[in-house]
Amino acid sequence: MLVWERPEPPDRPVPAPLSRERIVRAAIRLADADGLTAVSLRKVAAVLEVGPMRLYGYIATKEELLELMVDAVYAEIRPTGDGWRAALRSLAEATRRAAHRHEWFADLIGGRPQLGPNTLATGNAVVAAMDGVGVDTIVPATAAVNAYVVGAVRREIAERxxxxxxxxxxxxxxxxxxxxxxxxxxxxxxxxxxxxxxxxPHPTPDETFDSGLALLLDGIATRIEK
Known part of the structure; x- marks a missing residue:
């Protein structure tokens, strides 16, 4: 059973209360401070002042922990505005801001689709904002924006x-x-x-990101207008 659907163990207030949310938040603090190399179930358990074996009732592997961390960051990413262009732009900008807050996030996106509840909610909001746009355009358009953002933020983080x-x-x-x-x-x-x-021109990183995104959205607009 996937971690998203697997029930948590019954609450045990002694020696310390525990939950997947607490575990994930502790892991994110470690990653924000020192990168993904600082994240392990043993180190997270130490931060929470519990034995490592207690974590295995909530999370089976480090890979599950990383998936939960990514999904927690997606809770910070929500498209806003009216219409497909505003939704895709806000998605791109919010994802970039999240990657700047959590540099490790850039290392974990761009591979297989993430399917956590927050990630799916973000995707649903984007698709809902593109109401009236054919599915044959929605899929490649969102894929193109996601690919652009992943490439752009990885380059920016690499430079940092x-x-x-x-x-x-x-x-x-x-x-x-x-x-x-x-x-x-x-x-x-x-x-x-x-x-x-x-x-x-010699644009700033913000200007470079904005101009590249505008070119991409203009191309999508041309496709939609057809």
Whole structure:
């Protein structure tokens, strides 16, 4: 039986009350502080001041725990606004904000579909907002937005982690690589790329995300209008 449907053990107030919700919240605190490598049933049990074996009555494996953690974050993600475009945009923006609050979340999305109750509720809200749009468009449109968001937030989180690991921010990294690019462009072999680097826009991460999402939504709009 899946963890979503498996009943919890009877409440035992001694030595400490326990529930799946308490276990998941403790695991999320660990992951927020030190990443997924800090999450194990043993470490979660230590935070909750209970023996590790008590957790197995609620969660059978670490994989189940990770699924529950992802679904808990999806409770923070709800599309808002009227119409399909507002719903898809708000879904993308809310998912990005959640990934920035919980960096580990970016590592766990994008694979097999998550089927927890909060995740399904988010999906239902999106589909409901796309009322009137054919299912042949709803499925690829939502898949495209989800794929864009996963790729974008993973790149942003990877850059954050690189900055922490190296102690250099984006501007310092660009300054260090600048002389190399100047020498490379001086060869004349990359004129198209040189023109983009020299004359193109240099948007902030927010602007990059917004403009890419707008291009995607414009394409979806063209499909719907047909």
């Amino acid at each position: 982690r690189a900055e922490r690991a190296t102690g250099t921010d984006k501007e310092q990294w660009q300054a260090a690589l600048g002389p190399y690019l100047e020498r490379t462009f001086a060869t004349g072999r990359l004129p198209a790329l040189e023109s983009v680097v020299r004359d193109g």
